[in-house]
Structures are given as C-alpha cells and as structure tokens.
Amino acid sequence: MKETIRIGSGAAWWGDRVEPAALNAEQGDLDYLCFETMAEATVSAAQVRARRDKSFPGYDTYLDDRMKAVLPACMRRGTKIITNQGWINPDAAAKRVAELLKEMGYPGVKIASVNGSLITEHVLELTDTIMETGEKTSTLKSTLISAEAYLGAEPIVEALKAGAQIVITGRVADPSIFMAPMMFEFGWDPLDHVKLGQGVGIGHLMECGAQVTGGYFMDPGFKDVPTPWNFGFPIAVVSPDGSAVITKVAGTGGAITLQTVKEQLLYEVHDPANYLTPDVVVDFTTVKLEQVGPDRVRVSHISGKPRTPTLKVSLGCTEGHIGEDMFFYAGPGALRRAQIAKKVLEERFKIVKLQAEDLRIDFLGLNAIHGAATPVDAPEPYEIAVRVAARTKTKEEAAKVGREVDGMAVSGIAHTGKRVPHQDRTREVIGVWSSLVPREKVPASVTYIES
C-alpha cells in the first residue's frame, strides 16, 4: 500500500476554468485527477437539449477542452482520471476520449464508463414522495423530463480494480468522485464508515475546487489572498486512515488556510453532524484542522456513520418559462425615475393581462441581490438598472416582459437608457425536485473500451 496518494481537482463545475486543471496535471505530481462538472439541473438540461439538437452527444460540452489540456501530462505521469463529464451519455464520452488519446498517440488506454444513475423510466414506480413538498412523485408524471439517482463510489472502485486509467461517470455524488481512489488504493471496505466518513469529508473539501484555495473567499481589507487571478486547484495528500493535507501547486495564487478550509467545510452542508452521501453519513463536528505549513492544512478526525438504505434522486420537470430584461437610469434622481418606471410597467402588465406565477422588478444597484433583506437606509446609487423578470406557464406570456421593456424606449420617462434587443429574452425553467429510492433498486454497470 502506498504511504500517501495525491488527488487533485480538475474542475468544480461545468463552467470552471481549464488552466488550473492543466497546471495540476503538469505540476501536481498527481496519482488521480478528478473532475466535477454537474449542477442540480445539468442532467435535465442535457435531456432537453438532446431532444431538440440531435447533434448534441449528451456529455460535458467542454470535454474536449478539458481532456486536451490534461491528457498528455496525465499519460506521461501515469495519473488516472475520474470524471463525471459523462452527464447523460458516459459511453459516448468514453468513446470521444478514446479518439482523443489515439490522435495524441496513446493507444491501448483502458477507459471505463459508469452507467445506471439514469432512472427516468422507472422513477415513479421506485419513489414515493417529493422531499420538498411531501406530495406524491406521481404528480410529476406529465412534466417529468429526467430522473437520476446519486450513485456512490463503488462502481468507480470496480472500474479502477479492473485496471481502468480513466473513469467517466454520469451522476455520482460529488465527494464520492474524490473518495473512490482512496477506497481503491487503501482497500477500504464499502461499509467501513469510519474510514469512508473521513474520506468523503476530504472529498467534500475538494469537490468545489478553488473554493478551498482562496476562491469565493477574498474580501479586501478583511480576508486578502495573493494573486487571486491564478488560483491553484486543490490537491489532497491522503493517508491510509483518510486524514489528508490539503495543498496546491507552489507559485499559484490564493491561499489554503484554516479560514478557507473552514468555509468550505460547511459549504452546502445542513446538519454538520449528519451530512448524507451515498457512501456514508459524515460528521464534521469532530474535525481537527492544523496549519502545518504555508498553503498546507492537515484535516483529520472527521467522523462517519453507517450509510442510509436509500439514495437521493433528482427529478427534473418542465415548469414553464422566465422572461427577463432590463433598462437603465443614472445621475441625480436615478432612483425616483426608476420607481415611477416600475409603476409604469406594473400598470402595463395589467393592460396586456400578463399571467405570471411570480413577478419581480428590481433596482439593480440597490436591491436586486438581497431583495427584502436590503437595509432600509441603504444609500441611493448613482446608476440603477431596472431589472424585470416573470415566471409564466407559456413562452408567449414570458415574451411580454421583453415587449413591455421595449415600450420604455419611447413611451417611458425621462433619461431612460435602453438596449436594442438582440437575443431571446425568455428561457425555459427546469424545476428540480428530490426523492429517495432504495439503493438496491439502482444497480450501476461499468463498461470498458480501449483507445
């Protein structure tokens, strides 16, 4: 058994930067490079796109960019890659990576694709209630686009045991992507909740990439980090007991401190003593954090409890449309002009009988972000964008937002700044609901190809 393994982050979401992934591949001395590229609605959005656009292959639209950036260094070093870039078609993603490897002159590389998370066909039989509302999942039948269960690390471990150098998955719980190599290398049992708790806890710190190395952190004067334009993505140097040192490539920007690690420890966590994942229930309330060097934080004593008998399922549903546009005021009196413009729009929406499920008219610069939490004594800004958004059942209703904002150009009030519309100002809404499915009802399958 290795004394430690080095696991690096290559992405924290679909739109993440590619350069730090390349740097980790080249200079991170990594055993594993792991990519997390999915958000809650990624699968449903991909299903919608696949229906409309037959040329869409169903995997991460940046698959080529990411793989071209890291494959040469990973092949030289022998770094294995684990990625959820397969989205709704892991087999096609594996095929594409095999093509890229062949073009680069690396034949014979074993690539695994993990399937099984997509359960759209059977989800209404397998699930009972919607966690958010308590209603029956069967009420979603007419609007359901897609449903997927969050798989754990086991199928990835199976692929690694079979000798795969690259493992491409669909939906897998984010921290499990990073924990799988620990299970494989250190021979952890899938039911060893003590080790898995520690490992998934480390995976949780890694899954959001730069958010543990100084990203989403800097606040000038209060929390400064060096050169925030070139954050390094994190590297976990993991020991067989699951404790780890979080670090990054020397010379990159950002910082790894007790503060950055603490902030990420609770990111998207509800009860810190019971963080539910497919592999284990993690308890962060026992964690010990130590700064053991510059940009080096040792993380130990995260606890684990036995996994639950169910897996979380996300159900994506069509839920109508959003229409959105904005126009502008500036100078002395910007706010009073924005306020009367809001009144004008509200009255005109009545005239055109806008049928909206929800309507929001914000003063961007004053209250568009914090809404009702904006302090009553917030100072009046010099510039204001009036931003209008409505959620509607049909696209035709959503289009009324842009049409009435158009009306503000010559039928508005003094000093109205306005863009000429040059893009569709409506978009489709995919609502995401959650439910639970017995884990034995969602078997994963692994297939292999070679470049």
Add this chain to the structure above:
Amino acid sequence: MKVKLQHVAHTRSGDKGNTSNIAVFAYAPELYPLLKEQLTEEKFKHFYGDAITGTITRYDVDNIHAMNFVCQGALGGGVSRSLCLDNYGKALSAAILGFELEVPEHLKTFLQAQELIT
C-alpha cells in the same frame, strides 16, 4: 462598542434546492461566545426579513468556532425557478456582515480589520 459582524466573523453561503445555508465563522475563538449569544435564530430571521420565507435552524459547530444557519425558503422557490439574479444565493451571506453586535472593549484586539471600523 457596537461593531458590524464583518469584523467579528466571516461568512459563506451554499445552496440546495430552495434552502440556503449561511455559515458564520468567528475570526478568533475569543469572539465565538459573542456570536452564539447575540446572533440567535430569531435575530438572524429578523435581519433577513421576507428574503427568507421558511424556518431557520442554527447548528453550532464548536470545534471550528462556527455556526451554520440553514434557511428554508431563501432561494425564490429553488435555484432553477428563482427570479433573483443571484439565483444560487452566493451573495446572500454578505448581507449578515452588516449585523451589529455589542463587543466588550477587552475583546477589541481580536477584531478583524480594526482600521476599517466605522
């Protein structure tokens, strides 16, 4: 002395469906008891007002001197349905930095960015 939370603690918010968790981390262990005492669920709820429509639960994480406020109904019906420009609520954790606490003089030395206290 009255001091804004930004000198006492740093914050980060994360999303899950229509729930936002806003975590508050003391800059120093010495300041943590002040947070626990003064930044109660009720005061937190009052501060955010109608921006959070559901229940708020505070989890104390004493080992890292942090509190996690789990706020239901904070994201306009859910990330994908929300009409808010910041639909993930990643900027939501900045609002509470303006919350005022009473800090005794002898703890002043532990405050962050003292030169910026107004």
